[in-house]
Amino acid sequence: MHTGLFHTFDLERDGKTLSHLGLPFSVDRSPYFQIKVPICVIRNGEGPSVLLMAGNHGDEYEGELSLARLIRRLDPTRMRGRVTILPLANTPAVLAARRCSPLDGGNLNRAFPGEAQGMPTQRLAHFLETELFPRHDVVFDIHSGGTSMAHLLCALIETNTDPSGHQAALSLMRRLGLPFGFVADNGPAAPTSMGAARRAGAIGLSGEFGGGGATTPESMAATEGAIDNLLLALGVTDAPVFQASQTPASPMRLLALSRQSQAIYAVRRGWFEPAKPLGALVAAGDVAGFLHDLERLDAPEEELRFAEDGVVLSHRLHTMCEAGDCLMQVAEVIA
Missing domain, CATH: 3.40.630.10 (Zn peptidases)
Known part of the structure; x- marks a missing residue:
């Protein structure tokens, strides 16, 4: 019971x-x-x-x-x-x-x-x-x-x-x-x-x-x-x-x-700005987005880059993020 x-x-x-x-x-x-x-x-x-x-x-x-x-x-x-x-x-x-x-x-x-x-x-x-x-x-x-x-x-x-x-x-x-x-x-x-x-x-x-x-x-x-x-x-x-x-x-x-390298994670608190839309075909090294620090207005935004080629599968909607938040995923095209 x-x-x-x-x-x-x-x-x-x-x-x-x-x-x-x-x-x-x-x-x-x-x-x-x-x-x-x-x-x-x-x-x-x-x-x-x-x-x-x-x-x-x-x-x-x-x-x-x-x-x-x-x-x-x-x-x-x-x-x-x-x-x-x-x-x-x-x-x-x-x-x-x-x-x-x-x-x-x-x-x-x-x-x-x-x-x-x-x-x-x-x-x-x-x-x-x-x-x-x-x-x-x-x-x-x-x-x-x-x-x-x-x-x-x-x-x-x-x-x-x-x-x-x-x-x-x-x-x-x-x-x-x-x-x-x-x-x-x-x-x-x-x-x-x-x-x-x-x-x-x-x-x-x-x-x-x-x-x-x-x-x-x-x-x-x-x-x-x-x-x-x-x-x-x-x-x-x-x-x-x-x-x-x-x-x-x-x-x-x-x-x-299937690989951790297909995702981009925040490693500190910040404000995320994606640079690529869902479905975009991207290459390793392309800019994926920017991480801003609104608590340090004199610090330039950090460029985030893709580690792998593929198609943008997802991205975070909430702009504010903490360390560990997944910001973007790119999937490998297999067929």
Whole structure:
């Protein structure tokens, strides 16, 4: 009663079921409080099984809004197989408009494989990796840059040492209809949802669909288009749910992010001014931006330069920064 994770939904039940995961977490105002994480299961007989999740980080809204809309729009009689939807995976973070949970400080995308008797975020991660992910063919975790980061619109997979598994993920990623896809290498013990999906035997897909803690018509269209394309590619649906018709996918440029030298970090307090936009093709030695010191007005701004060639993948939105803040990332073009 005081720990664990509780639920009553049935993954094998046809129709549309909206329920909750319950995570006990005693707080001052409510000794027997449970964190309620919404979950929806939509099923129509046998077929592919896909898990869609958003709100892994609470301040990344494109996925949260799109999956809430999908819950209302997806008709079980117009699909086959199963779609499980977690629109607000780290619910306390979503409701607080924060990246991490305000209740236990948990960053869900750094908590896998979790711990069955740990803090709530750890228990949720454990349940996802050991109970929910293994019962799905594909896991699609939707992200964006959040409040502090601007991110290139792109899909994401993590490296899989199994060649057939890697090719399956790569092929499905290309079907999402996004201009860029990048391959991250976080190792077999990666604490991310994509690492967890791989360990659970599912194809893990993710993506970055915006940034700045806000949505735009373009970011929402890209998110909903990717969801439509995934469901169509898997054969779950035979017509788009969000769009009037399916938009043909343009060729995807593949990027890789695997080395610390592909990022620029602040090593002292300062005020960051980026010099290159997202998507810019840059060369090692090019000026990436400037670090100003507004507490020493006589000191010239410091030039920051790229250490590697590639495409600008992300940059910090908050101008003020502290030592350790990631200011910019550049991804290697691999195809």
